[in-house]
Amino acid sequence: MPILLFTNVHKVMKADTLCRQNGIHCRVLPVPEHISSECGMCLEVEAENTEKCAVVLKENNIQFEIYNMEVL
Numbered sequence: 001m002p003i004l005l006f007t008n009v010h011k012v013m014k015a016d017t018l019c020r021q022n023g024i025h026c027r028v029l030p031v032p033e034h035i036s037s038e039c040g041m042c043l044e045v046e047a048e049n050t051e052k053c054a055v056v057l058k059e060n061n062i063q064f065e066i067y068n069m070e071v072l
Contacts, residue, residue, distance in 0.1 A: 002050045004043040004057075005031065005065045012041045015053075015062055022056050024049045035067060 006012045012028055019026045027044045035042075043064075045053045050066065057064055 001017055001035065001044050002047060002068050003029070003032075003035075003067050004045065004053070005039070005067060006037070006042070006072045007063065009039055009041050011062055011064070012039060014060075015043050015057055018056050018062070019045070019049075019053055020042070022052070024053050026053070034067065046058055 004015065006014050006015065016026060025052070026049075027048055028041055029044050031040055031042045043053075054064075
């Protein structure tokens with residue numbers, strides 16, 4: 001499943017709220033140890049919801065990076 005990385009916990013929590021408000025299933029998780037991140041938390045989304053999630057976050061000016069855990 002893809003994970004989304006953010007610069008701080010506030011943005012993770014805001015992204016989680018926005019996703020849930022838009023019917024996108026997601027989970028807040030610790031960032032895996034092998035991934036470098038400024039923030040210790042990330043958002044996991046189902047692969048089929050990644051694009052919808054990205055659109056919602058961009059519309060709300062929330063910057064993020066997407067990592068595909070299956071590739072790593």
